[in-house]
Amino acid sequence: MSRNNLSGQIPEFMGKFPFLHYLNLSYNDFEGELPKEGIFSNASGLSIIGNNRLCGGLPNLRLHACSIKKSDSPQRLLALKVVIHVACALAFIIALSCFILVRSKVKKSRGSLTTSHSYQGWKSDLSYLELVQSTDGFSVEKLIGSGSFGSVYKGVLPSDERVVAVKVLNLQQPGAFKSFIDECKALKSIRHRNLLKIVTACSSIDNQGNDFKSLVFEFMENGSLDSWLHPKDDEQYQSKRLSLTQRLNIAIDVASALEYLHYHCEKTVVHCDLKPSNVLLGEDMVAHVGDFGLARLLLEASDNSSQSLTLSAGLKGSIGYIPPEYGMGGQVSILGDIYSFGILLLEMFTGKRPTDGIFGDGMSIHQFTAMAMPDHAMDIVDHSFLIERDFADGDDQRYKNDIGYQDDSPILETRLEECLVSVMQIGSHALQYYQLSGCIWMLLSTK
Numbered sequence: 001m002s003r004n005n006l007s008g009q010i011p012e013f014m015g016k017f018p019f020l021h022y023l024n025l026s027y028n029d030f031e032g033e034l035p036k037e038g039i040f041s042n043a044s045g046l047s048i049i050g051n052n053r054l055c056g057g058l059p060n061l062r063l064h065a066c067s068i069k070k071s072d073s074p075q076r077l078l079a080l081k082v083v084i085h086v087a088c089a090l091a092f093i094i095a096l097s098c099f100i101l102v103r104s105k106v107k108k109s110r111g112s113l114t115t116s117h118s119y120q121g122w123k124s125d126l127s128y129l130e131l132v133q134s135t136d137g138f139s140v141e142k143l144i145g146s147g148s149f150g151s152v153y154k155g156v157l158p159s160d161e162r163v164v165a166v167k168v169l170n171l172q173q174p175g176a177f178k179s180f181i182d183e184c185k186a187l188k189s190i191r192h193r194n195l196l197k198i199v200t201a202c203s204s205i206d207n208q209g210n211d212f213k214s215l216v217f218e219f220m221e222n223g224s225l226d227s228w229l230h231p232k233d234d235e236q237y238q239s240k241r242l243s244l245t246q247r248l249n250i251a252i253d254v255a256s257a258l259e260y261l262h263y264h265c266e267k268t269v270v271h272c273d274l275k276p277s278n279v280l281l282g283e284d285m286v287a288h289v290g291d292f293g294l295a296r297l298l299l300e301a302s303d304n305s306s307q308s309l310t311l312s313a314g315l316k317g318s319i320g321y322i323p324p325e326y327g328m329g330g331q332v333s334i335l336g337d338i339y340s341f342g343i344l345l346l347e348m349f350t351g352k353r354p355t356d357g358i359f360g361d362g363m364s365i366h367q368f369t370a371m372a373m374p375d376h377a378m379d380i381v382d383h384s385f386l387i388e389r390d391f392a393d394g395d396d397q398r399y400k401n402d403i404g405y406q407d408d409s410p411i412l413e414t415r416l417e418e419c420l421v422s423v424m425q426i427g428s429h430a431l432q433y434y435q436l437s438g439c440i441w442m443l444l445s446t447k
Contacts, residue, residue: 003028007028007029008030009031009032010032010054014035014040015037015039023047024050027050030048030051032053032054033056034054034061034063036056041058050063067125068186107355116414119159126202128205130158131155131202138166139153145166150167150169151167152166152168153165154166164218168212190261192257194286194292196288196290198218199216200217202215220282225279225348226277228240229347242384244416245417254289257287258337258403261337272337273291273318274289274337275343276347320354323335323434325384335434339430342428342431343365343429344427345424349381349382350365351382351383366431369424373421373424374425378417
């Protein structure tokens with residue numbers, strides 16, 4: 001086996017051949033310690049000339065002694081393992097830090113709303129998979145509402161068990177992406193007791209590779225005002241019945257929210273779709289106006305005092321609650337929200353939707369109310385008031401408190417009627433104010 005350019009260590013199994021009497025390994029490039037068994041124990045039967053990196057073996061072969069590897073000691077091996085593990089951990093930490101740094105720079109370069117987002121004051125990033133988990137895969141059982149631009153699901157965040165409402169935008173709907181951008185911008189800066197607070201926003205890719213965009217809101221334990229005004233069955237009707245004081249407080253809460261949106265935001269915000277299903281009630285029955293999917297920020301015009309924006313094709317609001325002009329491509333303005341608020345008030349105290357079957361042939365909820373004012377107001381009020389009145393003949397202190405009952409003023413019917421007439425007149429005046437303002441605007445434009 002001489003002169004074959006063989007290298008590495010000499011295999012120890014060669015010393016186990018019992019009938020091997022001579023082995024010529026000369027002029028190769030073997031290295032390491034020479035075995036001492038079998039043929040390697042017979043110096044006269046072995047030739048290893050020319051392998052200068054061999055060591056050890058029989059003394060008469062006159063090879064240099066092999067150096068003792070200090071790393072062979074248990075202490076050195078243990079130290080070496082510790083060093084290797086620490087080095088790997090440091091390398092991982094450095095690589096992870098670099099990845100996070102690069103990822104954050106990429107996010108900034110792409111602008112906001114490219115992956116999951118967390119504006120200042122919001123919860124940390126929430127992924128698509130977390131939203132899927134929190135809503136049981138956006139199951140039908142978790143669906144709590146739907147609107148023009150998407151559906152809303154009840155969810156429980158896996159991180160802190162917080163109950164939330166997840167609004168998933170329907171990206172097949174024209175204008176949905178712009179709605180998401182506008183809504184995020186508006187909600188980023190808006191903070192008010194009577195506006196639905198946002199937890200975070202998510203813009204990502206779903207399991208099918210499609211764009212996914214959603215907003216996560218605080219969950220309102222008592223649902224929407226619509227579910228209280230129009231219970232779906234008798235059992236709900238018995239448990240969901242708003243008192244007069246509760247309805248008045250809700251009306252004030254909604255008015256406060258609109259005042260903030262119209263006059264106290266950095267830029268005027270028009271809701272455009274105010275209706276009972278977009279008024280959510282918290283645990284303490286405080287009203288929160290939600291669903292800004294149809295809202296638009298209006299920039300204050302420099303040459304006139306009116307604030308308006310041409311209605312886009314995808315922005316139609318809800319029939320019955322928006323001014324008729326919106327459906328014909330009219331202009332969006334805060335006057336439209338005042339109109340919607342007037343309709344909302346009338347619905348809250350008459351118990352009838354503006355799209356009720358009794359309204360037709362030119363009859364609207366506004367005309368229906370105006371015709372009954374003031375002498376026949378009790379004929380058109382929500383009949384749940386009458387139920388409360390029938391059971392308030394002596395023991396219902398809440399009812400007496402609602403209508404301002406005093407020991408020296410026991411005329412409950414009169415006080416109730418006066419209150420209801422006043423409230424419904426406010427609703428009618430809101431509609432008249434919108435119509436009057438529209439007429440004035442038309443006259444000024446013509447002039």
